[in-house]
Amino acid sequence: MPRSGKEARARLExxxxxxxxxxxxxxxxxxxxxxxxxxxxxxxxxHFPDKREVLFEGERRLTGWVTEALAAVPDxxxxxxxxxxxxxxxxxxxxxxxxxxxxxxxIVATTPALRERAAAKEANLVALVAGLLxxxxxxADEADLVALTEWGVLAHAxxxxxxxxxxxxxxxVDRAFAxxxxxxxA
Amino acid sequence: MPRSGKEARARLExxxxxxxxxxxxxxxxxxxxxxxxxxxxxxxxxHFPDKREVLFEGERRLTGWVTEALAAVPDxxxxxxxxxxxxxxxxxxxxxxxxxxxxxxxIVATTPALRERAAAKEANLVALVAGLLxxxxxxADEADLVALTEWGVLAHAxxxxxxxxxxxxxxxVDRAFAxxxxxxxA
DNA sequence: GTCTATATCGCGATAGAC
DNA sequence: GTCTATCGCGATATAGAC
Numbered sequence: 001m002p003r004s005g006k007e008a009r010a011r012l013e014x015x016x017x018x019x020x021x022x023x024x025x026x027x028x029x030x031x032x033x034x035x036x037x038x039x040x041x042x043x044x045x046x047h048f049p050d051k052r053e054v055l056f057e058g059e060r061r062l063t064g065w066v067t068e069a070l071a072a073v074p075d076x077x078x079x080x081x082x083x084x085x086x087x088x089x090x091x092x093x094x095x096x097x098x099x100x101x102x103x104x105x106x107i108v109a110t111t112p113a114l115r116e117r118a119a120a121k122e123a124n125l126v127a128l129v130a131g132l133l134x135x136x137x138x139x140a141d142e143a144d145l146v147a148l149t150e151w152g153v154l155a156h157a158x159x160x161x162x163x164x165x166x167x168x169x170x171x172x173v174d175r176a177f178a179x180x181x182x183x184x185x186a
Numbered sequence: 187m188p189r190s191g192k193e194a195r196a197r198l199e200x201x202x203x204x205x206x207x208x209x210x211x212x213x214x215x216x217x218x219x220x221x222x223x224x225x226x227x228x229x230x231x232x233h234f235p236d237k238r239e240v241l242f243e244g245e246r247r248l249t250g251w252v253t254e255a256l257a258a259v260p261d262x263x264x265x266x267x268x269x270x271x272x273x274x275x276x277x278x279x280x281x282x283x284x285x286x287x288x289x290x291x292x293i294v295a296t297t298p299a300l301r302e303r304a305a306a307k308e309a310n311l312v313a314l315v316a317g318l319l320x321x322x323x324x325x326a327d328e329a330d331l332v333a334l335t336e337w338g339v340l341a342h343a344x345x346x347x348x349x350x351x352x353x354x355x356x357x358x359v360d361r362a363f364a365x366x367x368x369x370x371x372a
Numbered sequence: 373g374t375c376t377a378t379a380t381c382g383c384g385a386t387a388g389a390c
Numbered sequence: 391g392t393c394t395a396t397c398g399c400g401a402t403a404t405a406g407a408c
Contacts, residue, residue, distance in 0.1 A: 004389080005395060030379065043396055045380065080369040112306075119305035120298070141346055145365060148338045156331050177370075179331060183266040184363075185371025215403065227404095228373060237404070 009047045011037040016054040021103070025051075025111040052117045055104060058097065059121045063128060065090045070132045079138040083129065083150040087173060094158065095169045102162065126151050153180055195233045197223040202240040207289070211237075211297040238303045241290060244283065245307045249314060251276045256318045265324040269315065269336045273359060280344065281355045288348065312337050339366055 015036035019028045030051050034041040048054045069086035077085065094101075108114040126147045133143035157172040164172075201222035205214040216237050220227045234240045255272035263271065280287075294300040312333045319329035343358040350358075 008395080029377090039395095040397060041379090042381085042398075046395075049380090051379065080372075115309070116302045116306040119309045120302040123301070123305045142365065142369075144345065145339070145342050145362060146369065148342055149335055149366060149370065152334045152338050153331070156334055159330065160327060176331060179328065180335060181370050181372075183328075183332065184335065184367050186266075186367075216405090217403085226373075231405070235405085 005047070008037065008039050008043060012039070012044055012047055013054055013057060017103075020055070020107050025107060025114060052114055055107065055114065056117065056121060058100060058104065059118075059125075061097075062090075063125060065093050066125065066129060067132065070129070070136075075136050079133045079136070079142055079146045080150070082136065083133065083146055084177070087150060087154050088170070091170050091173060098165070098169075105162070122151070122155065149180075153177055191233070194223065194225050194229060198225065198230055198233055199240055199243060203289075203293075206241070206293050211293060211300060238300055241293065241300065242303065242307060244286060244290060245304075245311075247283075248276075248280075249311060251279050252311065252315060253318065256315070256322075261322050265319045265322070265328055265332045266336070268322065269319065269332055270363070273336060273340050274356070277356050277359060284351070284355075287344075291348070308337070308341065335366075339363055 012033060016028075016033045019033055019036065030044050031041045033054070034044040037044075044054075066086065069089035070082065072089060073082045073085045108118050129151060130140075130143045130147035133147060134140055138146070153176045154173065157169065157176040160176070161167070161169045161172045198219060202214075202219045205219055205222060216230050217227045219240070220230045223230075230240075252272065255275035256268065258275060259268045259271045294304050315337060316326075316329045316333035319332060320326055324332070339362045340359065343355065343362040346362070347353070347355045347358040
C-alpha cells in the first residue's frame, strides 16, 4: 500500500463521491468510505475534518481562481468594475468544470447538511473577495457590498446556466449584470 | 415545574443561550442544556432537531415578518420596488430586536458550525423571498436576482449598522441602496 | 424514555518514504 | 536515521430508532 498521503486522500475523495452518489449522503458511513479507499476510518479524519468536507475540494480550487483573477486586474480599477472583470476571467474555468459541478450540485441539493456547508463556503468566499478588494484600497463598506452583490450575480448566472446549458455561461453573466443594472439603477 | 411545552421550550432556549455564552458552543453538551432547563435530554431533542437549532428561533420570526411585509405590498408593484418597500416595512422590527440580535451574532460569529447554520438560513430566506415574488407574478429569473441582491443589501446594511449603531438602521439601508444604485447602474 | 449507531478525536506504536 | 502517514484502540456526544 502506498504511503503517500496524497494518494490516500485522492482515493478517499473518489470513494466518498461514488458512495454518496450510489446510496445517498446519509446512508454512507465514514467507515465505509475509508474501507473502499483501503485505509482506516481514523485516516479519513486525518485528511478531512468531517464527513462533508471531502466533497468540497473543488471549492478550494475556486478560491484560488478568484484570488488570481482579482490579482490580474490593475489596482487602479475601481472595486465594482474590478470584480466585474475578475468574474469574466474565471468564467472559462467555471465552464470547464461544469460537469463535475453539476454532479456535485445534485448531491448537495438533496442533503440539508451539505447545503449548509455549501452556503457557508459561499459566505466565506464573499468575505475573501471583500478582503481582497480592501487590500486593493477599497473602503470596507463598499468592498463588502460589491463582493456580496457581484458574487450573488455570478451565482445567479450559474443557476440560470444550469437551467439552460445550451447558452455559454458568459452570456448568462452578461445578461444578469444588465438586468441588475436596469433594476438597481432606476 | 410547568409541563407546558411552550414553557419548557422557552427555558431550553434561555438555558442554551446562557450556557453557550458562558462556556462557548463547543464546550456545552445538550445534556447540560436540558439539565439547566429542568428537562431530560430527550425532551430537548423533541423541541429542537439538533444542538444548533435552539439558537435560531429569532430567524423564524424573521421569515414571518418578510412574508407579511411582502404581502402588504400591492401586486401591481414590480419585484424590485416591491422588495424595496417590504424591506422598509421590516426595518422597524429588526431595529427593535437589535440587542438580542447582537448577542446572538456574537456567538454565531465565533463558531463555524453556527455560521454554517446561519448561512443556510439566509439562503433559505432568499429562496423564500424569490418564491413569494414569483407568486406575485415575477419571472423566476428576475425574482431570484432581486431576492438575492436586495436581501444582500439588507444584510450589508445590518452589518454596517452594527458597526455604527448610533445611526438608525433605515439610514444604513437607504445608504446601501443608493450606493448600489450608483455602482450597478453605471 | 431507553438503547444504540456512528461521527469525531486523543494517544502511543509502527512502518513506508527520503 | 528521521520524518510523517497510518494503524489500532478507546472515549464521548450527538442524533435517531425502538
